[in-house]
Amino acid sequence: MKVTIVGAGLGGLCLVQGLRAAGIEATVYERDPGITARFQGYRIGLGELGDSALRACLPRALHPVLEAVKGDLAGERTRLNHRLERTGADSSALAVAIDRHVLRHLLLSGIGEHVRFGDAFTGYEPLPGGGVRAHFAGKTSSIDSDLLVGADGIGSAVRAQLSPETPVEDSGVRALIGRTPLTERFAALVPGFGTGVSDGEVTMMLGLMRFRVLPGVLNAMAPELGLPEAGHYLRWVIMLAPDHSVLARQDLSMQEIALELTRGWHADVRAVIEDADRDNSVLLSIRTVSPAERWPAGPVTLLGDAIHATSPSGGNGANTALHDADQLRRKLIAVRDGRLPLADAVNAYETDMIDYGTEAVAHSLRELDRFRRPAAAR
Structure with a gap:
């Protein structure tokens, strides 16, 4: 059995790790020229679904590294006003965070020869x-395989052909997302799980990414990891x-918009914005994809944001994509072992994935609703 995967995001790389470990031939084709070609995103909350998928798909030798690059989140969710006066707190919680860029590099460990950058799916x-023949513009012209998996994100070219009636929906909500190097001054703003700062109109949510072990330290111990x-x-x-x-202000940069929104706020909050890493701070449109009518059965399927892109307000997008990879891996192992025909395995995967993927998107949109209200109603 041979599997072609389009897209070297978290889901696609997790899948190829799991399939290669199971002795199933699998290769990822990615349009970007390299892993550092563009913005990689931020930390994600790693829930049980995502964590168990990673542990199932990654070689055991990489499990200690996975544990080392996580970050622990614990304590209250503190609420402050714009003068940094405490206004309340939500219940204490425990969770784990992981940096998306670091995780993507970890998922590349040991499979570099099976990931082809610079090949755009056409x-x-x-x-x-x-089987199916996939066509590319780049180093590869075409490749034949038993199964083609579209793991190519919200703008999926595979989905565009397989399920053109599945639309990308723009919520209208925009998110200013920034990343600021941690100092003692800024760490004091987040004494627990997370912090929300609000003036009654604008709310800024703060969260830590404090690695258990810095990736650079791990590289010094094991250079072959190649972590960023x-x-x-x-x-x-x-x-x-x-x-x-403020969205009509075309003359303002992302950070200028953030500073305009927080005019008059405490200097420590303003400094977080002023000191942000400009290469990793962006204004994003919150868009989603929810599965529409089931596409015709065949040797092509989808996973992750290509078929169920969630709003970041739900905190479940990456976890659901990693879960997809593990579930599809399990079904394809059943094919390898002669327990299921390939068509039945893909059908079983899609049936479950569409069900929980639809709910993941719905959950994220419910969480997003409070940001959709007109300004006068907020």
């Missing part, structure tokens, strides 16, 4: 005798409703 065609150099940081988010007047 289309596919089912083969008369079974990364330090502890503060991740901050400001969500804006669709009608917010």
